[in-house]
Amino acid sequence: MSTFVKDFMADVIAKNPEQKEFHQAVQEVVESLETCLDRHPEFRKAKILDRMVEPERVVMFRVPWEDDRGEIHVNRGMRVEFNSAIGPYKGGLRFHPSVNLGIIKFLGFEQVLKNALTTLPMGGGKGGSDFDPKGKSDREVMRFCQSFMNELYRHIGEYVDVPAGDIGVGGREIGFLFGQYKKLTRKFEGVLTGKGLNWGGSLIRPEATGYGQVYFAEEMLKSRGKSMKGMRCVVSGSGNVAQYATEKVIQLGGKPLTVSDSNGFIVDEEGINAEKLAFVMDLKNNKRGRIKEYTSKYPKAHFQATDAATFATKGNPIWQVKCEVALPGATQNEINAVDANNLVKSGCFCVSEGANMPTTPEGVSVFIESKTLYGPGKAANAGGVATSGLEMSQNAMRLSWSREEVDQRLHNIMINIHENCRKTAEAYGTPGNYVNGANIAGFLKVATSMLDQGLV
Ligand code: NDP
Numbered sequence: 513m514s515t516f517v518k519d520f521m522a523d524v525i526a527k528n529p530e531q532k533e534f535h536q537a538v539q540e541v542v543e544s545l546e547t548c549l550d551r552h553p554e555f556r557k558a559k560i561l562d563r564m565v566e567p568e569r570v571v572m573f574r575v576p577w578e579d580d581r582g583e584i585h586v587n588r589g590m591r592v593e594f595n596s597a598i599g600p601y602k603g604g605l606r607f608h609p610s611v612n613l614g615i616i617k618f619l620g621f622e623q624v625l626k627n628a629l630t631t632l633p634m635g636g637g638k639g640g641s642d643f644d645p646k647g648k649s650d651r652e653v654m655r656f657c658q659s660f661m662n663e664l665y666r667h668i669g670e671y672v673d674v675p676a677g678d679i680g681v682g683g684r685e686i687g688f689l690f691g692q693y694k695k696l697t698r699k700f701e702g703v704l705t706g707k708g709l710n711w712g713g714s715l716i717r718p719e720a721t722g723y724g725q726v727y728f729a730e731e732m733l734k735s736r737g738k739s740m741k742g743m744r745c746v747v748s749g750s751g752n753v754a755q756y757a758t759e760k761v762i763q764l765g766g767k768p769l770t771v772s773d774s775n776g777f778i779v780d781e782e783g784i785n786a787e788k789l790a791f792v793m794d795l796k797n798n799k800r801g802r803i804k805e806y807t808s809k810y811p812k813a814h815f816q817a818t819d820a821a822t823f824a825t826k827g828n829p830i831w832q833v834k835c836e837v838a839l840p841g842a843t844q845n846e847i848n849a850v851d852a853n854n855l856v857k858s859g860c861f862c863v864s865e866g867a868n869m870p871t872t873p874e875g876v877s878v879f880i881e882s883k884t885l886y887g888p889g890k891a892a893n894a895g896g897v898a899t900s901g902l903e904m905s906q907n908a909m910r911l912s913w914s915r916e917e918v919d920q921r922l923h924n925i926m927i928n929i930h931e932n933c934r935k936t937a938e939a940y941g942t943p944g945n946y947v948n949g950a951n952i953a954g955f956l957k958v959a960t961s962m963l964d965q966g967l968v
Pocket residue numbers: 677678679680681682721749750751752753754772773774775820821841842843844866867868893894896897
């Protein structure tokens with residue numbers, strides 16, 4: 513590690529103790545930026561990077577709610593408004609018991625650069641709560657969302673900050689949050705994305721992250737004269753991102769072999785086809801069941817239990833399934849160095865990240881050194897927020913585009929992001945390194961905008 517990175521990180525760690533995911537996200541970016549900062553002394557002079565790692569604003573609040581038995585619970589809500597240099601803050605809300613400030617800051621920081629890559633005018637933010645929607649009734653989830661919005665509404669707005677979904681926040685939660693925002697403000701506006709189709713949502717938004725992740729993989733494969741056709745794909749997660757990544761792989765003629773949840777994964781050597789995927793979607797989105805149940809319906813598949821708490825240290829056995837393409841879509845740090853080595857040794861040569869920061873720094877090094885086609889989350893999963901941006905455009909115009917139109921725009925955006933990352937990596941002396949490409953390209957757009965706008 514260079515002295516510059518060491519000194520910069522020592523400061524970040526001292527100022528933000530205990531926020532290890534945030535340190536991890538910042539370090540990766542700072543390591544990518546050294547050459548760029550050498551070429552642009554004006555960014556160093558204006559302390560752009562120092563300003564970028566400090567959120568513009570952090571809001572933290574109490575979320576009290578009552579369960580169906582009348583018992584009272586108190587959760588913590590937060591919203592990190594990270595950077596508004598290129599547009600209103602934009603980024604999802606995560607409801608998961610593991611949520612803490614360090615995780616929301618890592619996600620918000622990544623979001624700033626990701627949104628810059630989309631070509632759309634969106635700043636970066638992220639929020640959430642340590643509330644666990646699992647096992648709660650719809651009415652409990654509604655009461656929680658209403659209480660969460662009772663505070664959040666003061667801080668957001670169509671031109672201020674536009675949240676969306678993330679882990680634990682899907683269409684149901686966005687509906688309850690939007691309803692309460694409207695009740696409190698008396699405004700029907702595009703304040704959230706991922707809305708229902710009847711009330712301002714965009715076609716293809718639910719599909720966008722997973723579809724975009726696979727479009728990005730397809731672009732990387734093309735660069736080596738290959739395509740998704742016939743590729744054995746290991747998909748992790750079985751939520752929003754994983755479901756639609758699986759769908760797109762099927763559409764492009766690939767063979768998805770796995771899906772997972774926090775209890776384990778299923779392997780179906782015959783491949784998950786459209787009918788089996790429909791079963792997974794119903795199981796997860798309507799019945800809110802566990803992925804293990806797949807094997808009762810399709811007995812030729814098998815289930816392996818895993819312990820999500822030990823992924824970063826002990827590894828995640830899903831990555832031992834032999835494949836050519838890996839599509840992580842569950843959560844951060846689900847691929848460590850051992851997993852990355854297993855993947856590379858078994859013939860996997862393309863990794864496109866749907867989840868945010870699913871690979872540990874040591875795992876990333878394995879991919880880079882082995883010349884694996886490695887698309888980091890902030891580039892490969894940017895299709896979700898890009899389509900949220902398209903939802904904002906449609907709301908502002910009071911029009912809705914067709915499915916084909918939105919999908920075409922999404923596809924073009926992913927092609928552009930891939931090209932931008934590829935060219936930037938090359939221009940800065942590291943051809944083929946999409947991590948550097950994404951970090952530098954995103955940074956340049958935000959940094960120049962910050963310079964233009966003065967010291968604010
Ligand atoms: P969902 O809540 O819809 O699904 C998450 C999936 O990952 C579930 O299968 C869940 O299993 C599993 N999972 C969550 N946490 C863990 C954990 N700690 N260990 C193991 N498995 C876990 O979320 P999304 O699909 O929306 O998000 C998945 C990833 O994609 C996240 O990293 C998110 O930040 C990222 N992302 C999402 C975008 C979006 O548009 N939704 C946009 C860009 C990135 P279980 O059901 O057991 O909890």
